Amino acid sequence: MSSLHPILVRPSTWLVLAIGSLAGLAMFLWPLLTSPPAGTAHNAEAPFVFVLVLPLVIAVVLAELSNGGLDVKAIAMLGLLSGVGAALRPLGTGTAGVETVFFLLILAGRVYGPGFGFVLGSTTLFASSLLTGGVGPWLPFQMLAASWVGLGAGLLPRCRGRAEIAVLAAYGAVSAYVFGFLLNMWFWPFGLGTFGGAGAEPGLQFVPGDSVLANLHRFFLFTVGTTTFGWDTGRAITNVVAIGTLGTAVLAALRRARRRVAFHPEGVFEPA
Numbered sequence: 649m650s651s652l653h654p655i656l657v658r659p660s661t662w663l664v665l666a667i668g669s670l671a672g673l674a675m676f677l678w679p680l681l682t683s684p685p686a687g688t689a690h691n692a693e694a695p696f697v698f699v700l701v702l703p704l705v706i707a708v709v710l711a712e713l714s715n716g717g718l719d720v721k722a723i724a725m726l727g728l729l730s731g732v733g734a735a736l737r738p739l740g741t742g743t744a745g746v747e748t749v750f751f752l753l754i755l756a757g758r759v760y761g762p763g764f765g766f767v768l769g770s771t772t773l774f775a776s777s778l779l780t781g782g783v784g785p786w787l788p789f790q791m792l793a794a795s796w797v798g799l800g801a802g803l804l805p806r807c808r809g810r811a812e813i814a815v816l817a818a819y820g821a822v823s824a825y826v827f828g829f830l831l832n833m834w835f836w837p838f839g840l841g842t843f844g845g846a847g848a849e850p851g852l853q854f855v856p857g858d859s860v861l862a863n864l865h866r867f868f869l870f871t872v873g874t875t876t877f878g879w880d881t882g883r884a885i886t887n888v889v890a891i892g893t894l895g896t897a898v899l900a901a902l903r904r905a906r907r908r909v910a911f912h913p914e915g916v917f918e919p920a
Contacts, residue, residue, distance in 0.1 A: 653761030653802075654722030665766060665799070672792045676830055679837040680860050721909045726768060729756050733772035734779050747883045749776060750797060750827075751890035752898070754820055757801030758812075759902040765798025789834045797823045813895045820887030828880030832871055 657665075729752065737749040753772060757765025770791040777783050777790070800823060804815055837854040852870040854863055871877055 654725055654764045657761065657763040661763065665763075669792075669796065675792075676789065676833050679854065679856075680863055722764070725760070725905070725909065726764065726771065729768055730771040730775050733768070734775035737772075737776035738780050746886045748886060748890065749773075750794075750824065750883065751820060751887050751894070753794065753798050754801040754816060754823070754887065754891065755895060755898050756902060757798040758804060758816060759899060759906060760802070762799045762802030765800075765802040766795045767798075769793075769795035769798035786831070786834065789831060793827050793830045797827060812899070813892060816895055817888045817891045820891050821884040824884035824887050825880050828876060828883065829871060832876055833867065836867055836870060 733749050733752050736752060737747065739748045749772060753765065753769055756768055760768075773787070773791045773794045777787050801816070801819060804819060807815055837856075852866055852873065854866065871880075
């Protein structure tokens, strides 16, 4: 017998993921809860997010290795899909928000489960950033947000056929905007004027010390009123089109590989 998922997420692993995700979300949203000093940016705490993300991924891997939850075949599959995702990303980077890396992450998370999707999100973004030279203070935020995309794909309800493709395409569109909103939040309180001349509009600026709802309202106006929304829309369209056209074939290939690889085989002993 074998498990359907390369990474078996046990209750202890869920606890680690929950704590790490809450800490990471706090790194995105802390300016809303406290007034950041003037002239600061996320560059200062980005290394701390890196320190959060990488040990979290390593902790998942090592915990499952020690408990028999991850075998060599699962590690090989993780490396293969991370490499494919890293190779796909340069195909769309810098072109109207077209990003070809997320549809594979969503489909792999769907087939191989939430734990695998979470780890794959971080490893894919890290590998692709090394390949494209996109290493910077934004990278740990991208890694964590991509990990949540892969995690969510593994938690979608069960369905097959056209219904499954429709659910995955809808998730691809929603997750594209959520990913964009999170990445906007990491720089919005500090980097006004970077996109669409937002710094010239007082109604779109972050106001230190103002209420959370008031700043969230300004953030919403900033997000939908500047060019960042166009990039998010391009990402959403790419996900929907890629999943709609390639989803059935890719899902079948991933599931075929899952059956042949037979993760976590269990020996069955029969009496002589």
